Amino acid sequence: MSDKKIYIFDTTLRDGEQVPGCKLNTTEKVELAQQLEALGVDIIEAGFPISSPGDFHSVEEIAKIVKDVTVCGLTRAVQKDIEVAAEALRHAKRPRIHTGIGTSDFHIKSKFNSTREEILQRAVQAVKWARNLVDDVEFFAEDAGRTDNEYLARVVEAVIAAGATVVNIPDTTGYCLPDQYGEKIAYLVNNVKNVDKAILSCHCHNDLGLATANSIAGIRGGARQIECTINGLGERAGNTSLEEVVMVIKQHKQLGFYTNIKAEKLNPISRLVSDTMRMPVQPNKAIVGANAFSHSSGIHQDGFLKDASTYEIINPDEVGADGSKIVLTARSGRSALAFRFQKLGYSFTRNDIDVLYERFLKVADTKKEVMEADLNELAKAYNAAAVTA
Ligand code: KIV
Numbered sequence: 001m002s003d004k005k006i007y008i009f010d011t012t013l014r015d016g017e018q019v020p021g022c023k024l025n026t027t028e029k030v031e032l033a034q035q036l037e038a039l040g041v042d043i044i045e046a047g048f049p050i051s052s053p054g055d056f057h058s059v060e061e062i063a064k065i066v067k068d069v070t071v072c073g074l075t076r077a078v079q080k081d082i083e084v085a086a087e088a089l090r091h092a093k094r095p096r097i098h099t100g101i102g103t104s105d106f107h108i109k110s111k112f113n114s115t116r117e118e119i120l121q122r123a124v125q126a127v128k129w130a131r132n133l134v135d136d137v138e139f140f141a142e143d144a145g146r147t148d149n150e151y152l153a154r155v156v157e158a159v160i161a162a163g164a165t166v167v168n169i170p171d172t173t174g175y176c177l178p179d180q181y182g183e184k185i186a187y188l189v190n191n192v193k194n195v196d197k198a199i200l201s202c203h204c205h206n207d208l209g210l211a212t213a214n215s216i217a218g219i220r221g222g223a224r225q226i227e228c229t230i231n232g233l234g235e236r237a238g239n240t241s242l243e244e245v246v247m248v249i250k251q252h253k254q255l256g257f258y259t260n261i262k263a264e265k266l267n268p269i270s271r272l273v274s275d276t277m278r279m280p281v282q283p284n285k286a287i288v289g290a291n292a293f294s295h296s297s298g299i300h301q302d303g304f305l306k307d308a309s310t311y312e313i314i315n316p317d318e319v320g321a322d323g324s325k326i327v328l329t330a331r332s333g334r335s336a337l338a339f340r341f342q343k344l345g346y347s348f349t350r351n352d353i354d355v356l357y358e359r360f361l362k363v364a365d366t367k368k369e370v371m372e373a374d375l376n377e378l379a380k381a382y383n384a385a386a387v388t389a
């Protein structure tokens, strides 16, 4: 059986940019959109055109410059929003309108003071408005994660009948467990009569740290698109991290999926997004964190130096990272110390290393990390003592 393509829908410029402090100007957005295209994403959600004249302009410019990727604009289920989005996308080679409405009872009652029937009608109407303006319409059932499955299936069937080409099932609040989310998608696959006429999409938030696991569960349940952001940026605890889902799919070939992402560009684009949005990446972040390929404990360093695959499941080159690092701390061992001295051009015997290691530990206990300058000092003192002896 041939592998199934998973469409990567990047929303760094929309859900990611909603993060306080991450706002971008048009030049920055266009530059990032070009890099996202080079990375190999299938869809770029460029913004929310009605939200501000600046965002309208950004979507318009991205639509002009991007060549092969679908450019998407977000709207509420409001006619004016949809018309404005279509206008912003008018130069796009492949325009998509992403419209939708909350479908959980929390949203229906508290946000809209409405009923399930009325929301269903508004959903269908929004898709019809959008389909009159573009061929590719994605519908989002906001808070689908907490929406009753039977009602959700009715909404999905109705919006597909109205012309939706993609139906997004967001776990807006990051509430679902992976098996629940996977089963929700599978329920739709099995209970929506016309489901084969559209692609189901996963859009997961990370409030419980489950966004990546939920997205993978979603594609295993039958979804074929993942909505995600570089570095997992997004509202509150963030969205599904693009680099994580791409590498899960790549590492676990037995799942039978593939994406078009050029993995070697993941670290460069992570740095670019972090710098442009002025949002540092946590050092222990999977795939793109500064420590993702660092080894600091003696047991790990010894194994890694014998065979990298003992402690690394990904070659850092594969994801464009700087390379594996042997970091020296008071928990490091002799083999790591010998390795680092060797890298600096010193050739010490095992006996030399035994002596140097005791001195190294004294230094290491006073510091968080023993640096190159410290090693040079240790080597200089050791060699000088050897000459005078
Ligand atoms: O999290 C969410 O539900 C969203 C929708 C607007 C797609 O971002």
Ligand code: ZN
Residues within 6 Å of the ligand: 015, 170, 172, 203, 205, 235, 239
């Ligand atoms: Zn979202």
